[in-house]
Amino acid sequence: MTATDRLSRQLAFSLELDRLKTILRQTLLADGSRRENDAEHSWHVAMMAVLLAEYAPGGADPLRASRMLLFHDVVEIDAGDTFIHDDKGNADKAEREMRAAERLYGLLPDDQAEEFKSLWLEYEERTTPTARFADALDRLQPIMNNVATEGGTWRPHGVTADKVLKLVKRIRDGAPALGDYAETLVEDAVRRGYLLPAALPEERPTGYPS
Amino acid sequence: MTATDRLSRQLAFSLELDRLKTILRQTLLADGSRRENDAEHSWHVAMMAVLLAEYAPGGADPLRASRMLLFHDVVEIDAGDTFIHDDKGNADKAEREMRAAERLYGLLPDDQAEEFKSLWLEYEERTTPTARFADALDRLQPIMNNVATEGGTWRPHGVTADKVLKLVKRIRDGAPALGDYAETLVEDAVRRGYLLPAALPEERPTGYPS
DSSP states (O other), rough: OOOOHHHHHHHHHHHHGGGGGGGGEEEOOTTSSSSHHHHHHHHHHHHHHHHHHHGGTTTHHHHHHHHHHTTHHHHEEEEEEOOTHHHHHHHHHHHHHHHHHHHHHHSSSSHHHHHHHHHHHHHTTOHHHHHHHHHHHHHHHHHHHHHHHTTHHHHHTTTTTTHHHHHHHHHHOOHHHHHHHHHEEEHHHHHSSSSSSSOOOOOOOOOOOO | OOOOHHHHHHHHHHHHGGGGGOOEEEEOOTSSSEEEEEEHHHHHHHHHHHHHHGGGTTTTTHHHHHHHHHHHTTHHHHOOOOOOTHHHHHHSSSHHHHHHHHHHHSSOOOHHHHHHHHHHHHHHOOOOOOOHHHHHHHHHHHHHHEEEEEETHHHHOOHHHHHHHHHHHHHHHHHHHHHHHHHHHHHHHHTSSSSBBSOOOOOOOOOOOO
């Protein structure tokens, strides 16, 4: 590959990235005016990784987490955004995103395709402290925006506190102090009526032991 | 300041950042569908700093440039976006942005206010190789989107090639290989009619030496 071919591939990928600005998430902007897109969300959480670096646990590299967050949603250019509380959509998410990663990162020169696909996989697998710290910020930011919009995404989707508290557990896994803070946010949201306190027990077939 | 106060200030700043998603630039998305906002633009150029790191000249730190680009437009939350070809708007831009920096970074604990204001000032002053590399990417991305949209911002504003070539010089100052590439983009844009070749000579008052 000539130097010009290499640069052309890098710039083709750079231009393709523009499409992430058109992929909408469920989360609303903090002013409630519209849904957030993946590109601006990625910027927001990458900033939070820099600003909140001191809460990263031992062994995590917050600046690497910031880079990881820049890249973490790129696959959604092809695979689309999957709402975290959409169980059906999440069933084939991994497969759709892997196909997307092959095509998108395949636009880059091989060494970079490998490097950035690995960074994304590290994020997805959440087995390193850096990935868990990145994941914590990716969970915290929508909770903050849901509180700012008085339950913006929670209300229309009937999301209940027990579901959000599962995400708080993931925040605590990646950044304990931020998990404590997120828990107070959720408790306060329930008190203010932005979030339903808990799921109603599911109806059970007759004779099912209670 | 207690640990809780410190975290509260950091999260208040994080939430304030959300407003950057509502500040519109002149540049269109590559698909021409709408104007780009500052948050998604910042994400795009921070990604390019990572992807194009190998073109940074000696003495530049591309990963620091990427962080610098995450922060570079935060002042526009208060100061608004100033179109690069708007001479009048650029006259008081520095003053407006300095006031914005004082208020916005002042939301953070003092040590971080200092750190991130400095990072922004380094970008603004363009005296370090890192800042010039960051600036090069900030100039290159809108040129790429203007080409993708067949002159999206150039045509309605009557921008001419000589003005864009001044920006290409800045790209070359920060990343020589990317400057060469940008020049071919501009030449090609003139050939295709996306960009006017040059400004007409200005009318001069009678008797003005020619």
